[in-house]
Amino acid sequence: MPRASSRAPAAAGSPRGARVCGEDSGGLRKDTSDMSFEELLELQSQVGTKTYKRLVAGNSSKKEGSRPRVQNACVADKHRPLEMSAKVRVPFLRQVVPISKKVARDPRFDDLSGEYNPEVFDKTYEFLNDIRAKEKELVKKQLKKHHSGQEHEKLQQLLQRMEQQEMAQQERRKQQELRLALKQEQRARAQQGHRPYFLKKSEQRQLVLAEKFKELKRSKRLESFLSRKRRRNAGKDRRHLPLSKE
Numbered sequence: 001m002p003r004a005s006s007r008a009p010a011a012a013g014s015p016r017g018a019r020v021c022g023e024d025s026g027g028l029r030k031d032t033s034d035m036s037f038e039e040l041l042e043l044q045s046q047v048g049t050k051t052y053k054r055l056v057a058g059n060s061s062k063k064e065g066s067r068p069r070v071q072n073a074c075v076a077d078k079h080r081p082l083e084m085s086a087k088v089r090v091p092f093l094r095q096v097v098p099i100s101k102k103v104a105r106d107p108r109f110d111d112l113s114g115e116y117n118p119e120v121f122d123k124t125y126e127f128l129n130d131i132r133a134k135e136k137e138l139v140k141k142q143l144k145k146h147h148s149g150q151e152h153e154k155l156q157q158l159l160q161r162m163e164q165q166e167m168a169q170q171e172r173r174k175q176q177e178l179r180l181a182l183k184q185e186q187r188a189r190a191q192q193g194h195r196p197y198f199l200k201k202s203e204q205r206q207l208v209l210a211e212k213f214k215e216l217k218r219s220k221r222l223e224s225f226l227s228r229k230r231r232r233n234a235g236k237d238r239r240h241l242p243l244s245k246e
Helices: 002-012 015-025 037-047 049-066 118-124 127-145 150-191 201-218 222-240
Strands: none
Touching: 037 049, 118 150, 127 150, 150 201, 201 222
16 A cells, blocks of 8 residues: 555656656757757756757757768869878888889790790791801800910800700700601601500600610710719719718
8 A cells, every 4th residue: 555655646746757748849859059058957857867868969960960071072082192190100111102013024924925836936046046156156266365364264164055055955956856757757647547646755755865875876975975874873872872880
């Protein structure tokens, strides 16, 4: 019984609830910016703190939404200067304007230059052989003038390098001729109705080595070549032997 009597006055006498419902429809919808400080305090005491904060927040957001933003109105330019934050230290080297990076193109490894064909390359730059021969004769003449000293050593190394390049070019040309002969032989077998047989790389190396041995035997340099080969192989085998204990 006492609990029922204590709730009865609260339910019956609720002027705040009635006032809130009444003023929500009209009086509380006006802008709070036009009200004085006393009116705001009176409004807070009438509607409560939560409702008052919600009302003030709604008016402020509505006020901000009606005001146009200056940043959205102007169009951002991509070439404008970079804005740096004052809280971060500006680096010594910084990129102010974006610069397009230049990409280097190597014609040796680029598909735009086409595929490398050694036969076509040798035919196109065949004139370089005459230039190399003239340079070699010039180096030999200079070598005869300088019999000793640092200049003599430089010319001797240059002449040796040119001779090695010439030998490597001749070896490469022989390999190309051998491959071309094998291709022609396979074409002839295919025209006769036989099934073509393509040699492996190991078999091609064996053919090249056999042709080299024939050339060395013809020029009577086979024994010197084999002796150098034995000494080189003996040096390689000696590295793998265990060290002798003293």
